[in-house]
Amino acid sequence: MDTTQLLKGVLDVAVLAVVAREDGYGYDVVRRLRAGGLDDVGEASVYGTLRRLYASGALTTYVVPSDEGPHRKYYGINAQGRAMLEAQRKDWHAFATAMTDLLDEGDLR
Amino acid sequence: MTAVTDHALVLDHVAAYATAVRGQLDDLGPEQVDDLTDGLEADLAEALEDPAAAPAGDHLLDLARRFGPAEVYAAELRAAAGLAPRAGRAPAGRGTGVVHGVLDAGRRTAAAARDAAAPLLARPPVRWVVTQARALAPLWWVVRAWCVYVIVTGIASIWYHAPGAERYVPRSVGGVLLLVGLVVLSVRIGQAGRPRDVLATPALAVLNLLALVALPTFVGDAHAELAGRAGASPSTVYVETPVYVTTPPEDGVRVDGMLVSNLFVYDAEGNPLSDVQIFDDRGRQVRTTYDDGMQDWALPGVDELWAFGARTDADGRARWNVYPLRGAPADAWTLDQETGERTADGELRTPPAPFAKAPALVAPDPTSDQAATATP
Incomplete structure (x- = not known):
């Protein structure tokens, strides 16, 4: 199955979940998503998602200068983001349960 | 290569790639581009150097192979951020005037040039030149x-x-x-x-x-x-300066500023001498004429013009310092048209002397001379 299409729908909640655990910069978030099992996640997609979530007011951001190279832009979650994450978490569980049931039923036949 | 220069090289390539990506976002406002790509260099550099993501290889210096073309990368970034795909022309509202049209065209041309130049700029020698140029x-x-x-x-x-x-x-x-x-x-x-x-x-x-x-x-x-x-004044200024010209020395003998054609020699008793050779103190022949007989001279008290001829010494050489010079009236000479030589028709003769006899010199008195030397 083409997981890229699946990812598109859930990338927001995945990114929110990762940032909710700990503040992170672009590639740091990518690495943690990949470590969590989302191997096919596109870097530019994650960066774009971070910017969009920030623009919608779900994330805060701050810049950390680096001694050995360009500065890093960190993202952190705020109250609005946590509320969004909670709502989407519920939606996902409902959706996932429905899908699991659906697929398991199909499997039994 | 050390790790430090390696890292610097990676940063150079990352900067070039990030610039190309920004070039693909040039239809957005500067703040939006900033917002989308702030920190992009750090993310790209870390992704490149992350051994877990991909094994280190030649893609390290060819970012388009690792991240895909800048155009695709920018499109993904834009889509994930919820922005419309890149517009062919500037969206309305950002100015529809001629100035904005020209500016947009210029921006698109610049972006296209940046995209085209990105692979070339990624080559190490080109990068080196660009880095040197940036230092200047x-x-x-x-x-x-x-x-x-x-x-x-x-x-x-x-x-x-x-x-x-x-x-x-x-x-x-x-x-x-x-x-x-x-x-x-x-x-x-x-x-x-x-x-x-x-x-x-x-x-x-x-x-x-x-x-x-x-x-x-x-x-x-x-x-x-x-x-x-x-140095020199920018406009020309004329200054009058006296210049002393040295006239080249003229051969011949002069008396009272006048060129002399012939010399007449008299002995101590005042009698005329003939065939007298005259030399200067350095042994050079003293010549009055240098025309080799071609020129005619006016003589004092003589109506017709005269031309002079040379004497010949024992070795057959022409001598012009033998005085008085001998010559003949001008019409007594014939010019050979072929050789250009002038020959006298008859015998050359001595022109009239200024006087038949010159005053005699006073002979020195031997007694008075002795007395003068003897007297202390």
Whole structure:
């Protein structure tokens, strides 16, 4: 199955979940998503998602200068983001349960 | 290669790739582009150097292979951020006027040029040249400030109809302040990097291009002006200076400023002598004529003109220092048209002497001479 299409729908909640655990910069978030099992996640997609979530007011951001190279832009979650994450978490569980049931039923036949 | 230079090289390539990505976002507002790509270099660099993501290899220096073409990367970034795909032309509202149309066309051309140049810029020798050129950028900032200074003083000289004394080099406090101000401004603009203002980028590009084109002319003019100041006056000034010309020495014998044609020699008793050879103190022949018989001479008391001939010595050489010179009246000579030689028809003779006998010299008195030497 083409997981890229699946990812598109859930990338927001995945990114929110990762940032909710700990503040992170672009590639740091990518690495943690990949470590969590989302191997096919596109870097530019994650960066774009971070910017969009920030623009919608779900994330805060701050810049950390680096001694050995360009500065890093960190993202952190705020109250609005946590509320969004909670709502989407519920939606996902409902959706996932429905899908699991659906697929398991199909499997039994 | 050390890890440090490796890292620096990666950062160079990352900067080039990030620039190409930003070029693909040029239809967005500067703030939006900033928002989308702030920290992009750090993310790209870390992704490149992350051994878990992909094994280190030649993709390290070919970012398009690792991240895909800048165009695709930018499109993904844009889509994930919830922005519309790249517009073919500037969206309405950002200006529909001619100026904005020209600016958009310029931006698109610049972006296309950046995209086309990105793979070339990623090559190490090209990167090296670009890095060196960037190191010289501060010098250029000063040079272009000077170019603007020359343009400003040029306009001022036209405005006031006066040749600018400070056209190229400031000579007054005002001129120095103007030049210093322009240099400070130029350096600050240079340090600020790419301007974010919509109009500033093309304006700066035009200014840089203008300065670059005008620079050779300005340097040439300034050199000529400074050379003129240091040495010759720029305008021609005529000064009357007396010049003493040394006339070349003329051969011959002169008496009282008049050229002498012949010499007559008399002995101590005043009797005329003939066939007397005369030499100077260095043994050179004393000649009165140098025309070798071709010229006619007016003689005192003689109506007709005379020409002179040479005597011949024992070795057959012509001698012109044997006096009195012998000659003949001009019409007694025949000119051979073929050889150009002039030969006398008859025997040469001595022209009339000024006088038959010269005054005799007083013979020295031997007794008085002895007395003079004997007397202490």
